[in-house]
Amino acid sequence: MAAPRLQVSRRLRATPYTSRVEALGVSGYSVVNHTILPKGFRRSVEEDYWHLKTHVQLWDVGCQRQVELRGPDAAHLAQWMTPRDLGGARVGQCLYAPLIDERAGMLNDPIILKLAEDHFWLSIADADVLLWAKGLALGGGLDVEIGEPDVWPLAVQGPKSDELAARVFGNGVRELPFFGFGRFEFRGRDLVVARSGYSRQGGFEIYLDRFELGGELWDALWQAGADLDISPGSPNLIERVEGGLLSYGNEMTRADNPLECGLGRYCQLDESIDYIGRDALLRIAEDGPARLIRGVIFGGDACPPCQHPWPVSSGGREIGYVTSAIWSPRFEQNVGLAMIARDYWDAATEIRVRSEDGLERQGIVSELPMVKA
């Protein structure tokens, strides 16, 4: 059946860019952090994939809400919330950071922006990290202000991103290192602009800090890109799966720990720093994780969307499950992300995937990002 329509209300918040994406014919939405996320325009996911890999796109990612920590205990709270060592972090740095609970279960995977020694934004995936941070601070008696500022990210993604961003913000943006941010002037405001984004095609995220300027910011970028084949876009499932970009709530839940999610390089696995879940995570690290998120490449016709995890088997044994999957025009097969048991996670292991349509499909385990042979 056709996907049912999304019923709108104040609770499912619009963004500063909603009027623009609606004028451009947005065809689907998702909901992230109580905010609508455009998920498709007039072209197919495949056409969008090739466009993203060739040109430049504007993505309304206002749903990436910021949890602001500010004050004397801000740095302490930020470190308490993540296994990533924030000790050497510099102002102007973006840090991808797993957040975990006392059992080492994943709670979120934000990008942390260090704005000052006592000032952080956590640019979050879909969960109310604000409530987690407030609860920890209130329960623990910390001296820190926690709130959701009037900040609405807009992403510029694709190989022509540098050219487009430079036309609007000046050539200085070209100098930003990967996961670095600076302040760039727009209409008299100094906006945080970071070299980051939820694709492997390069680009920027602009942290607009005034809702009312959204239309102007969108229009300025849109007009500057007229000769660059600019298009509205959104996180592209094919590109994300091939690139091994995880999605909280899809690949990762509280039932998964960061080592299982392949995030060990973001975890300080000794007692040099203190953070929630450290003892649990160190115990898991002793033997290593029993399973790991991997790529899978599998055959048959184009698979349906993955709403419920799909069982993966090998030699008749159930060895894991797929959490996201889609047809890849580049591999000319289906590609997916899957949680796979240790004895089976080597690349090229032969597997079977039972998709939601009941079909058994033959395939293999793959590295992430996926590399075409």
Next chain:
Amino acid sequence: MAAPRLQVSRRLRATPYTSRVEALGVSGYSVVNHTILPKGFRRSVEEDYWHLKTHVQLWDVGCQRQVELRGPDAAHLAQWMTPRDLGGARVGQCLYAPLIDERAGMLNDPIILKLAEDHFWLSIADADVLLWAKGLALGGGLDVEIGEPDVWPLAVQGPKSDELAARVFGNGVRELPFFGFGRFEFRGRDLVVARSGYSRQGGFEIYLDRFELGGELWDALWQAGADLDISPGSPNLIERVEGGLLSYGNEMTRADNPLECGLGRYCQLDESIDYIGRDALLRIAEDGPARLIRGVIFGGDACPPCQHPWPVSSGGREIGYVTSAIWSPRFEQNVGLAMIARDYWDAATEIRVRSEDGLERQGIVSELPMVKA
């Protein structure tokens, strides 16, 4: 333009009843607590309204997730989280309870089910109360287990609810008092069944505690209601607005306190108990709230959906805003819920509403629930 379609994924969770509502032609979804909420079937909202007031409906409200508190400090944590005095609460009682933060801002408005002296479910509106509770417990060193159990409410609503529920659960359900719950056998399980629900038409909420039984539970009720004109349904916006039932995220946010939300009768406004936000709430209570959620009844053609608060004025002064609104076939006018400043909140105060389509509409303030003259 037509409402864009909702893109599905594992992250936007299906419920045990999703297959049934899809087979019955669900036409729209909302998203609550990372879970899909059916919001319309083959009939109009008006037709659904009359049906709900006359017959009986099954509502997939699996999105009303449960936050379970269990253990020695469970009662202490529950009381810390709400201004409502839980001291006299009995096992088997449902308690509507505002949750507030340290500034007395609304965080949620769950129904708390007291299952045992050390065991509670918070049946929540749209926000991750689980993270709030876990943060408080971890920060404060409380001895309590907090989790989201495998519990998926299904609502039976409408005047024929007693007859339908009695056919499936026995005549004992007829004896349940309003906001009381008991345990009733279904397929060998003792399910919590409460006399409650998000309408003013009476009915029950069944707390199914095993996902896999969802289809059987739905089918048993559906078949038992064949001669009762049973229908699939969902919270009805006309009925909810006329009945003055608030929606967290629409009428209430962290920027609003419970006195402004008309929830003073659920707040212990002295120092006899301790809870988060008590000092802030007592300060607000000294002078009383400066504004209050009220009904509004206003003219013009059927209004559009309210996505952004609509300004309300009186005598040229802005005095509040509408947060939910829809055409009422019973009043033959538009009805809405609005936050209104103190000097203007008396019933029959003349107002103007500027709706999202740019129209100025004349109307009046109304009591809640709304009473037709």
